[in-house]
Amino acid sequence: MAPSLNAGFAHLPGAFRSLAADVLLPPSPEGGPEGASGRRPLLRGAALLAASAALALGAAVLLTGSACQLLAALLGPARLDQAFPYLREALDRYDTQHQGTLALAVAGVALVAWLALVRGLAAGLRRRWLALTLLLALLVLATAVDVAFTEGNGAVMEALNVRSAPRFWGTAAGLIGIYLVTLPVQFLNTYGQQRFSLAWRDRTTNVLSEAYLANHAYLRLEASGAIDNPDQRIADDVERAVVSSTSLFFGFCASLLALAAYVLVLFGISSTLVLTLVIATVAGNAVILRLVRRLASLTFRQQALEADFRFALMHLRRHAESIAFLRGEPWERTGLGRRFGRVLVNLERVIRWRAFVGQGSGLYGFLMQFVPYLVLSGAYFSGRVSLGQLTVGSIAFGQVQAALSFLVDRADDFSGLFASLHRIGELRDATGARPAGTPATPVGPALRLQRLSVANPGGDGLLVRELDLELGAGERLLISGPSGCGKTSLLRVLCGLVPPAGGRMAAPSETEWMVLPQKPYLALGSLRDQLLYPLPPGAGAVGEEGLRRALIQARLEPLLGRYPDLEVETDWEQVLSGGEQQRLGFARLLLRRPAFVMLDEATSALDLATEEHLYGLLRQARMAVISVGHRPSLTAFHDRVLRLDGKGGWRLEPC
Structure with a gap:
């Protein structure tokens, strides 16, 4: 509407x-623009605007008056009256009423106030x-x-x-x-x-x-x-x-x-x-x-x-x-x-x-x-x-x-x-607005959940109720259950995208974990940009050989054959298949090598052999892994399975 x-x-x-x-x-200090601390910048701005206006007016009057006096001196009285007869009366007022002195005083006071207000x-x-x-x-x-x-x-x-x-x-x-x-x-x-x-x-x-x-x-x-x-x-x-x-x-x-x-x-x-x-x-x-x-x-x-x-x-x-x-x-x-x-x-x-x-x-x-x-x-x-x-x-x-x-x-x-x-x-x-909820406490490369509850995004009850879980360095957990049971919702809570409905969570710091979604995000830019995303430009620079090695490890050799120049730019979302996009996500992961990884059906478009190869690379790197998926083959790559029923119940089993 x-x-x-x-x-x-x-x-x-x-x-x-x-x-x-x-x-x-x-920038306004904490407390917002409505508080006393937020009003101070506004009052300062209003005072600066007044000082600027006074300074501009005084300086312009001085400049105009001086220009007219200079013109009168250059032309002389006779020529001035012939070309600019209307300036004679204005110049007389400027002199007799001391307008120049007044303008100079206004400009001087305004300049002092202006300089004091802009200080800092x-x-x-x-x-x-x-x-x-x-x-x-x-x-x-x-x-x-x-x-x-x-x-x-x-x-x-x-x-x-x-x-x-x-x-x-x-x-x-x-x-x-x-x-x-x-x-x-x-x-x-x-x-x-x-x-x-x-x-x-x-x-x-x-x-x-x-x-x-x-x-x-x-x-x-x-x-x-x-x-x-x-x-x-x-x-x-x-x-x-x-x-x-x-x-x-x-x-x-x-x-x-x-x-x-x-x-x-x-x-x-x-x-x-x-x-x-x-x-x-x-x-x-x-x-x-x-x-x-x-x-x-x-x-x-x-x-x-x-x-x-x-x-x-x-x-x-x-x-x-x-x-x-x-x-x-x-x-x-x-x-x-x-x-x-x-x-x-x-x-x-x-x-x-x-x-x-x-x-x-x-x-x-x-x-x-x-x-x-x-x-x-x-x-x-x-x-x-x-x-x-x-x-x-x-x-x-x-x-x-x-x-x-x-x-x-x-x-x-x-x-x-x-x-x-x-x-x-x-x-x-x-x-x-800031989302309400219990913030995660950074504790290093481990995850600890205490009586954690996850709400249904539709607002109808809880998908997960009072979950207790610990995941140490190098451990691997698979989250499974029927469609709509809350697997992805739990992952969003773990990533801090939505607040939990209750309980406490201690998770690794943001620099220690990485998420691979089912459909990786492909940024606008070159093939090099796809590999380095989301690192800021210049952060953790990786050489050409390192980038190519990551592509080869992710079994993307054909991609190197098609695009030997890593600086080439194209619409990657259109030219790469679903499987290539998922393997590109793993190449990013291998370059960054975080201690904690969350995979949301990140191998759904891959064949079983490639899936086994990529999970093997994660095991070799001793990464802690949480996977969400339906494929039975995933069980072999994990230590435990967290089964959700979508009604708040959960069950933790060894693989």
């Missing part, structure tokens, strides 16, 4: 806080805070240049109105100069924001991936089915959330700066125009918001439906061979059609309401462009307002209107952000 918009709002604070913390805050942060965090401060400063510069460009347009129109060719060409040249200044500022602004977004996505993806892989969270989520498409949440939702958050954050900051700058411009022309603007914007946004709320809800639902359809396609690809064997194409076609039908029905509603919003916004924008002319027309015809002021007022009016309408204009982006944050928040909560 698709989540509701209210659910997205419910997850918004925690999910967005975690998303922002990934890129700008140090990791180098990567300091670089990201510096990047954010520079980007905020670029926004202030871009706003100042934009205001100057608006004033330049007004100066050009005024020159045309008085039919002064020298003023026209001078102000036109000044306008071109301002435009050329905007090019590098806009480039650095756009490039910097996208690089910041890239760093944000890199950090968040790593954090979420680590949580997804830690404590077998991926296995618990897959088994419970509580979270759909965790892969899409990490790959797609993080990307959408980070890009949208970056765009909306800097867009909102730019709107606030434009609002402050252009309101001052409008007040210099007509206070009545400002009042009219506020009333018209509030009324128009209230009408459009009613349309946007419905669109946001539909967009939110659309993401969930699209995710469900993609999951069905991925499921089809994952089980392609089984579906082909069963001739299940008509069934799959029906299922895909049903899911895609829901996508299309909701998408049609999205298109319809998006058209309504577009038409409403278009009508609103069309009417609003005449408001400044209607308000200022009387003053213009009476001579109290010049044509240049009328032009500047019209442009400033549009900029302030856009700033006040920012939240409504970007409502579609906000709805998509809420949907992604909801899905990321769900995944964070799910991966953050």
